[in-house]
Amino acid sequence: xNRFHILTLFPEMVMDGLNTSxxxxxxxxxxxxxxxxxxxxxxxxxxMKVDDYPYGGGAGLVMQPEPIYRAYEDLVKDMKKxxxxxxxxxQGRVFHQDMAKELAKEExxxxxxxxxxxxxxxxxxxxxxxxxxxxxxxxxxxxxPAMVMIDAISRLVPGVLHNDDSAGDESFENGLLEYPQYxxxxxxxxxxxxxxxxxxxxxxxxxxxxxxxxxxxxERRPDLWKEYEENExxx
Ligand code: 9D3
Numbered sequence: 554x555n556r557f558h559i560l561t562l563f564p565e566m567v568m569d570g571l572n573t574s575x576x577x578x579x580x581x582x583x584x585x586x587x588x589x590x591x592x593x594x595x596x597x598x599x600x601m602k603v604d605d606y607p608y609g610g611g612a613g614l615v616m617q618p619e620p621i622y623r624a625y626e627d628l629v630k631d632m633k634k635x636x637x638x639x640x641x642x643x644q645g646r647v648f649h650q651d652m653a654k655e656l657a658k659e660e661x662x663x664x665x666x667x668x669x670x671x672x673x674x675x676x677x678x679x680x681x682x683x684x685x686x687x688x689x690x691x692x693x694x695x696x697x698p699a700m701v702m703i704d705a706i707s708r709l710v711p712g713v714l715h716n717d718d719s720a721g722d723e724s725f726e727n728g729l730l731e732y733p734q735y736x737x738x739x740x741x742x743x744x745x746x747x748x749x750x751x752x753x754x755x756x757x758x759x760x761x762x763x764x765x766x767x768x769x770x771x772e773r774r775p776d777l778w779k780e781y782e783e784n785e786x787x788x
Contacts, residue, residue, distance in 0.1 A: 555657070555710045556586040557703050558636075560624050561666040562603065562616075563696050564589035570700045579713040587703065592616075595623040604669055614669040618676035621665070625680050628663060636661040637682045639702070640672075641695030645684035648702055650725040652685070656702070657709040664702065666695030728781040730770045732762035 559567050567589045572580065579585045596603050597619070604614035629635060637659055646652070656662060665672070665681065687698040707713050735746040749761045770778045 554584065554586065555659070555707070556661045557588070557664065557706075558628055558661070559587070559589045559664045559666060559696075559699050559703075560592055560621060560628075561589055561664075561696055561699070562592050562668055563666075563694070564591045566696050567666075567700060571703060575713070576704060576707050579707060579710070582712070584710055584712045585707055590624050590628065592620050592624050595620040595627070597623075607670065612670065616667060616669060616672040618673040618679075621672065621676050622679065625663070625676075632661055636663050638663040638665060638680050639683045639685050639699075640665045640667070640677060640681040641686075641698040641702075642667065642671075642684050643686050643689075643691065645686040647689070648685050648687045648698075648705070650705070653702070653705040653709060657706050662706070664695070664699040666699050668694040728777060728784065729766040730774060730777070732765040732769070 561567055568587070571577065571587050576585065576587075580587055593601050593603050602617075603620050604616050607613070607615045625638070637656070639656075639662065641664060685698075685702070687701050692698065735750060739746050739751070747761070749757050752758070767778075770781065
């Protein structure tokens with residue numbers, strides 16, 4: 554059972570997104586728990602204010618440290634040990650599959666999502682263990698990135714994917730992109746399904762799929778192909 558806690562000003566955005574589809578079913582089956590904590594609930598301001606102008610001037614607002622710290626303290630009081638706290642930020646290490654694998658081992662994970670111009674540095678220094686970005690493009694907040702990470706991590710939790718597809722021949726697992734897939738009908742817009750897939754010759758099918766993976770990786774992800782070649786024989 555993996556537990557994800559998301560500290561955010563938009564809890565319904567995160568819950569609506571994640572409770573749909575495969576992740577929602579995994580929650581219902583008891584493989585995962587997902588809890589969005591509304592940082593605003595921890596404001597002690599009479600207007601439930603959670604942000605203020607930046608010291609030193611500049612555009613926009615900065616999220617204040619106290620509500621975030623109180624929300625964090627309230628979360629960790631029930632935990633056996635201090636959890637990893639992942640701050641979603643464009644200034645973090647870029648998320649990738651190996652990171653997802655590492656994080657899937659953690660029983661509890663806390664995601665801190667910022668909005669506005671950012672979060673007061675002092676609370677980050679106090680509670681954050683990992684700074685993570687999902688890529689070099691500008692979004693409006695950390696909620697979508699947290700959802701992306703939770704989706705990627707959740708599918709690695711035993712039982713979440715009940716098919717036996719979970720490890721083996723996926724993209725990134727063996728360092729190559731996946732081969733093309735076909736299903737019925739055998740002819741579509743005059744295009745035939747490759748004969749080898751209808752042959753029943755499993756060794757030939759395996760070889761063909763590997764060749765297709767290599768061809769596709771060279772064409773579409775030369776960066777992954779370079780890495781694959783360099784690692785051949787190793788690992
Ligand atoms: C002050 C605005 N910024 C200068 C361009 C910096 C900025 C801060 C916060 C830009 C975007 C955001 C909101 N994005 C995230 O919180 C975020 C994010 C992203 O934008 N891209 C990739 N990964 C992530 S993780 C969190």
